Amino acid sequence: MTQSLSAALLAAFAALAEERRPGSWAEMAAVDLAFERSRTRDHGDWASNAALKLAKSFGAQPRELAIEIARRLTETPGIANVEVAGPGFINVRLDTAANGAIAKTIVETGKAFGSNFTQRGRPINLEFVSANPTGPLHIGHARWAALGDSIGRLLLASGATLVREFYINDAGAQVERFGRSVLAAAKGDPTPEDGYPGSYITDLAMRVIAAHPDLLGLLVEAQLTTARDRAYDLQLSDLRSSLAKIDVHFDMWFSERELHPKPENGGPSLVDRAVARLSEKGHVFDEEGAVWVRTTDFGDDKNRVIRRFNGDYTYFAADAAYYFSKGDRGFAHKIYLLGADHHGYAPRLKALAGAAGDDPEKDIEVLVGQLVSIDGARLSKRSGNIIELDDLRDWLGTDALRYWLERYPMSSPLLLDAEILRKRTNDNPVFYVQYAHARTHNAALKAAASGVTRDEFSPGLLAHETESVLLVALHEFLWIVSLAAELREPHRVAHYLEELAGLYHRWYDQCRITPIGGEAVMTVHRSRLWLNDATGQVLRNGLYLLGVSAPERM
Structure with missing residues (x-):
């Protein structure tokens, strides 16, 4: 409409x-x-x-x-x-009939209602979470996982060609420290001075030994390689599992190792090629024995070293190679979702896009989220210094956790109120919305038991004031989805659902779907069943976009 x-x-x-x-x-x-x-x-x-x-x-x-x-x-x-x-x-x-016609449209469209084409023709690479595979996911990763997944759902619902990507930071010194930490735990030695603490390292060590009983009998170098590589695989599998438990899935897991030289391949690596491509575009210069990219030409606060005087590439070199890789894979538009500790990356990534020949204002988005904290949560016993995602999920549940993480703009710091999130009352916003959905299902069951069916529909009879308001709100869902996708703001869907739930409850309390006493089933009852079922469908579709379930019973 x-x-x-x-x-x-x-x-x-x-x-x-x-x-x-x-x-x-x-x-x-x-x-x-x-x-x-x-x-x-x-x-x-x-x-x-x-x-x-x-x-x-x-x-x-x-x-x-x-x-x-x-x-x-x-x-x-x-x-x-x-x-x-x-x-x-x-x-x-x-006109009352024109307003009411949306109820039938929604029911007949079903899961597809809310889908639109506002993002059609845009091949988008959406990268989020991208945690180091050296430890468990924590409360900060939880926010980026929930937001990134919901943004992806909104983009897909709006017609985008999308790949959701996890960048595995597995080529730096942290992986070597991780391997030494696991091997020390396997030997019963203290954690190395620069190693990773926490009993999760001990757990990994025991799992490595279970897979390789002869680990400590190998040569020293083989011990480290085996411990590192096996622990890496196990930890990466744990990351996938933690994300799957909150219904977050990726289309692509991209290893940083793919960017760097491989002895068996020979020839230039993706990093080598990235430097050459930037040089061809005239943005590379030598100074003090190092190789630099003139990113200040594109708004960066300083130029960036891409290759040190000793010949080693910097992290910026990997960033450049990864950016080019996305473009080479057909993604004209790249979205990076970064945590608060990466706010300095925004200008350098945009400058990199400019140096690569793209438009920094159109071809790349860098979305920086703010910190999240929680009242009453205990630090993980396994990690010792963080609140693990798995512990959060076990404590609060997937639905409450995801909904709350997505209910607020990512640009604002977030406090999870565990007391509210654990309540099964209307004070808990996710319970309030889910209860409205369950109520639509229960109302449909009662209607069926009373002989009310959807074999007749007269939208002009949906003339009560609460019906008019509810119907207009249902019309708005398509616009809400397209707007939330365009602005990358899932919280707009959450706020809409809460308002819709309130409008439904007020309508349900004043307009009967089933006849009273010996009253015959009339067209108005059948028409109201369409409106009831349409509201349930929109609540269900909206909750899906947030990665939250729509229970039929509460």
């Missing part, structure tokens, strides 16, 4: 523009013509401030322009009336 209204608004503006200034309608952007759901019934169902935005270009007063547009909109099928309020707001009230 929002698309239909916007199209009608565009047609009205275009006709008027052609009369006053031919061709000027092409200057209007879709955002200027958007309708928003009215927050009060006194202002109708939908409202637009387009006249206020465009009056100057028309050479007219906003209210004068709004009145002229309102006159043209009244001729649009499905619109009951149009009013102009204040300095030039256009308020639209829908």
Whole structure:
């Protein structure tokens, strides 16, 4: 409906523009013509401030322009009336039957309702989490996992061609320290001074020994190689398992090792080629024996060393090779979701995109999330200094954990309120939404038991005030999904679902689906069953986009 209204608004503006200034309608952007759901019934169902935005270009007063547009909109099928309020707001009230028709559309569309094509034609690489494979995932990773997965779901629902990618940081010195830590634990020796503490290292050591009983009988160098490689595989498997338990999955696990030279291959590595490509574009220079990239040309605060004077590549070299790899694999648009401790990476990654010949404002997004903490949580016994993701999930549950992590903008610090999240009351927002969904299912069962079916539908009978408001909110779901995808903001879906749940509860308390006493089943009951089931479908679809279950019983 929002698309239909916007199209009608565009047609009205275009006709008027052609009369006053031919061709000027092409200057209007879709955002200027958007309708928003009215927050009060006194202002109708939908409202637009387009006249206020465009009056100057028309050479007219906003209210004068709004009145002229309102006159043209009244001729649009499905619109009951149009009013102009204040300095030039256009308020639209829908015809009852046109408003109610969405219920049948939703039920018949099912899981696909909310899908749209606003991101179609955009091959996107979405990278998130990307934790070092040297330890368990923790509370910080949990936020990026939940947000990244939900952003991916929103992009797919909006028609994007998407790959969700985990970058495995497995080529640095940390992997060697990890291997030495596991081997020391296997021998019963103290943790190396620069090693990794925690009983999870001991657990890994025992698992390595179980797989390689002869480990300590091998030559010293073979001991370290075996312990490191086997522990690495085990830890990476544990990371996958932890993510799968909160329903987060990746299409691609990319190893940093793929970027660096491999003795068996010979020839230039991806890192070598990245440096050569940057040099060909004229952004590389030598100074003090090192090789630099002139990233300050693209907004970075300083130029970056890509190869040290001793010939070793820097982390920036791997970043460059990885960026080129994404482009070479067909991803014109790259999204990086980074933690708060990586806020300094944003300007250098954008500068890298510019040096690679891309548009830093269009071809790359660097989304930096803020820290997350929790009241009452104990540090992991296995890790000793972090709150592990597995412990969080076991304590709070996947649904409560994911919903809360996605309910707030990633740009704001987040405190998980464990007391609320463990409640089975309406104080807990995820319980409130899930209960609304379960209520729609229970209502449908009661309707069936009373002989109410969906073999008849008359949308014009859905005329109660609570029905009108609920129906308008259902219309809005498609717009919410496309907007949340465009802005990379899953919290908009969560807030929408909570409002929808409240509107459903108020409707259910005032409009009966099943007849009372000996009353016969009427068309209005059947039509309300369509509305009940449509609400349940939208709640279900929205919860899926957040990676949260939609239980049928609570």
